[in-house]
Amino acid sequence: MNILEKLKQFxxxxxxxxxLSGVLFIAFPDKCIKYISITVGVAMIxxxxxxxxxxxxxxxSVFSLVGGVLLGLIGIIICIKYxxxxxxxxxxxxLFVMSAGITNLITGFKVIKRTVVMGWVTLLMACxxxxxxxxxxxxxxxxSESLVRLIGVGLIIYAxxxxxxxxxxxxxxxxxxxxxxxxxxxxxxxxxxSDNLEPPRVTEVTDFTDITEE
Numbered sequence: 733m734n735i736l737e738k739l740k741q742f743x744x745x746x747x748x749x750x751x752l753s754g755v756l757f758i759a760f761p762d763k764c765i766k767y768i769s770i771t772v773g774v775a776m777i778x779x780x781x782x783x784x785x786x787x788x789x790x791x792x793s794v795f796s797l798v799g800g801v802l803l804g805l806i807g808i809i810i811c812i813k814y815x816x817x818x819x820x821x822x823x824x825x826x827l828f829v830m831s832a833g834i835t836n837l838i839t840g841f842k843v844i845k846r847t848v849v850m851g852w853v854t855l856l857m858a859c860x861x862x863x864x865x866x867x868x869x870x871x872x873x874x875x876s877e878s879l880v881r882l883i884g885v886g887l888i889i890y891a892x893x894x895x896x897x898x899x900x901x902x903x904x905x906x907x908x909x910x911x912x913x914x915x916x917x918x919x920x921x922x923x924x925x926s927d928n929l930e931p932p933r934v935t936e937v938t939d940f941t942d943i944t945e946e
Contacts (some may be wrong), residue, residue: 745782749775751891755827757884761877769814769821776807829886830865833858836893870887895901
């Protein structure tokens with residue numbers, strides 16, 4: 733249960749960062765071409781800070797702390813060497829968007845079992861995300877404004893799909909908590925006496941003494 737809660741919180745952070753990055757890529761593609769590496773570096777530093785703060789406040793697993801520190805270091809290096817790693821960053825973003833689309837494609841099949849409409853919407857948007865990620869990955873060596881806008885659209889779609897998955901996980905956590913509480917109450921409460929129990933019957937014994945004497 734704690735794992736689901738942590739995944740849910742981490743997913744919410746990535747949703748916000750992915751959506752904001754997508755908006756920036758669409759609104760300012762020319763500047764993002766120059767500063768796309770810095771944008772990714774800052775996003776990684778923000779995720780690192782979120783993981784470290786979560787560890788310090790909630791005393792979570794060491795994985796959150798180690799992962800946060802590593803993300804922070806990589807983000808700082810990217811911000812310093814941003815001009816040399818633009819193509820690499822675009823390829824990494826494309827790979828991230830494509831892998832997120834594949835993951836959401838699998839999630840979509842599971843969502844269909846709960847909500848048909850949202851499940852098909854998730855599947856459709858996941859397929860679009862996979863295509864956008866693949867295009868960004870294969871064209872990372874020739875960065876252009878149209879490619880940056882395409883990445884921005886992919887990031888926004890990714891954020892929307894993950895928002896749907898976020899509410900699905902939230903609903904699942906509530907259902908599990910409810911089921912656990914009901915099971916605990918059922919085990920801890922003593923069984924109630926049944927009103928349908930009949931009193932014990934008294935069997936009449938025939939006195940054979942009188943018959944023998946006669």
